[in-house]
Amino acid sequence: MSHSSTHVAGSTADSGIAHSRTPRSMTAAVLYGREDVKIERVDIPKLGEDDVLVRVHVALTCGTDLKVWKQGFHERMITPPALFGHELAGVIEEVGSAVRSARKGMRVVPANSAPCEACFYCRKGQPNLCEDLLFNNGAYAEYIRVPGRIVRRNMLEIPDKVSFVDAALVEPLACVLRGIHETNIRAGDTVVVIGCGPIGLGFVRMLSVRGARVIAVGKRSSQMRAAERLGAVATFDVAEIENPVGRVRKLTAGGRGADAVIEAVGRAETWQWALAMVRKGGAVQLFGGCPRGSEVKIDPTVLHYSEVTIKSSFHHTPRFIREALDAITRGEVRAADFVTGEAPLAELPSVFQHMKNRNGELKTAIIP
Numbered sequence: 001m002s003h004s005s006t007h008v009a010g011s012t013a014d015s016g017i018a019h020s021r022t023p024r025s026m027t028a029a030v031l032y033g034r035e036d037v038k039i040e041r042v043d044i045p046k047l048g049e050d051d052v053l054v055r056v057h058v059a060l061t062c063g064t065d066l067k068v069w070k071q072g073f074h075e076r077m078i079t080p081p082a083l084f085g086h087e088l089a090g091v092i093e094e095v096g097s098a099v100r101s102a103r104k105g106m107r108v109v110p111a112n113s114a115p116c117e118a119c120f121y122c123r124k125g126q127p128n129l130c131e132d133l134l135f136n137n138g139a140y141a142e143y144i145r146v147p148g149r150i151v152r153r154n155m156l157e158i159p160d161k162v163s164f165v166d167a168a169l170v171e172p173l174a175c176v177l178r179g180i181h182e183t184n185i186r187a188g189d190t191v192v193v194i195g196c197g198p199i200g201l202g203f204v205r206m207l208s209v210r211g212a213r214v215i216a217v218g219k220r221s222s223q224m225r226a227a228e229r230l231g232a233v234a235t236f237d238v239a240e241i242e243n244p245v246g247r248v249r250k251l252t253a254g255g256r257g258a259d260a261v262i263e264a265v266g267r268a269e270t271w272q273w274a275l276a277m278v279r280k281g282g283a284v285q286l287f288g289g290c291p292r293g294s295e296v297k298i299d300p301t302v303l304h305y306s307e308v309t310i311k312s313s314f315h316h317t318p319r320f321i322r323e324a325l326d327a328i329t330r331g332e333v334r335a336a337d338f339v340t341g342e343a344p345l346a347e348l349p350s351v352f353q354h355m356k357n358r359n360g361e362l363k364t365a366i367i368p
């Protein structure tokens, strides 16, 4: 992330956009540190010859941004002071002189990262683990610079019939679709999803669409209702039941456990529930990242004799960015089920304060 973007407005002219009528400064959220985000006037980011500038039509809040805001940084994704936010859709305002794959006026959804395609992991076909994964932040702003590598590999044109807010779901949905792919789930399987935040509910929706029988385990009645709406055949509110593992197993064939369990919370206790809810030969997807320093106790005997597969998937790849937009275009996922509020950019700091208080809201659409 370039820090130059946070300098005082209007300091230099930029040759790349010299003849443009685009203003030189914009309103944007700048992350300064722990629980410290400010709305300011900053320079519009300068374009390199293969970058594009996107006018943001909508940006979505995300649990990752909440985590980053709480700790003030993210070692791989963002170093303050920095522009902030990573789920967005908008219209291309300017293109660098060498850009061929995009044009001004194009409706686009740029992903928040792109792999290098040259490192050890990229050559092994694991681009989500790229040693030089390029992250881009700055969605909570009037404009965002999209670096050339993302323009070439991970920025997609939005089909006419898809709205900006639906398209902005591409990034989280890509993570979900890759998580499902990595867990090897088949139609007809009984799958438990633990956690009914936006990511957990994304799993509930996509697994239901693909013919799995989904049992959702969550916390708030509003989220349990959302899980039902999105296709869960049964829901458990852990605030209201004693033994979630026992209750879930009762709903599986012969009490053997689920064919697969997706953990989308990121706590040691729920990781253990997942391992206790799965059947012999089943698969567990530990999708929620636990805080650094967490420890999870696993009984190796149970693991071995039950032959359970454990996966813990991270991030997305260009393939799943495309599959996500396809699923959205087919109408399988709609923002209306995940976006529970809308706020102007000026209110972003209070939106984060509100999210911190865990109010049962899912995502908020930020309109610059």
Ligand SMILES: [Zn+2]
Residues within 6 Å of the ligand: 062, 063, 064, 065, 086, 087, 171, 172
């Ligand atoms: Zn996100």
Ligand SMILES: [Zn+2]
Residues within 6 Å of the ligand: 115, 116, 117, 118, 119, 120, 121, 122, 127, 129, 130, 131, 132, 133
């Ligand atoms: Zn790479």
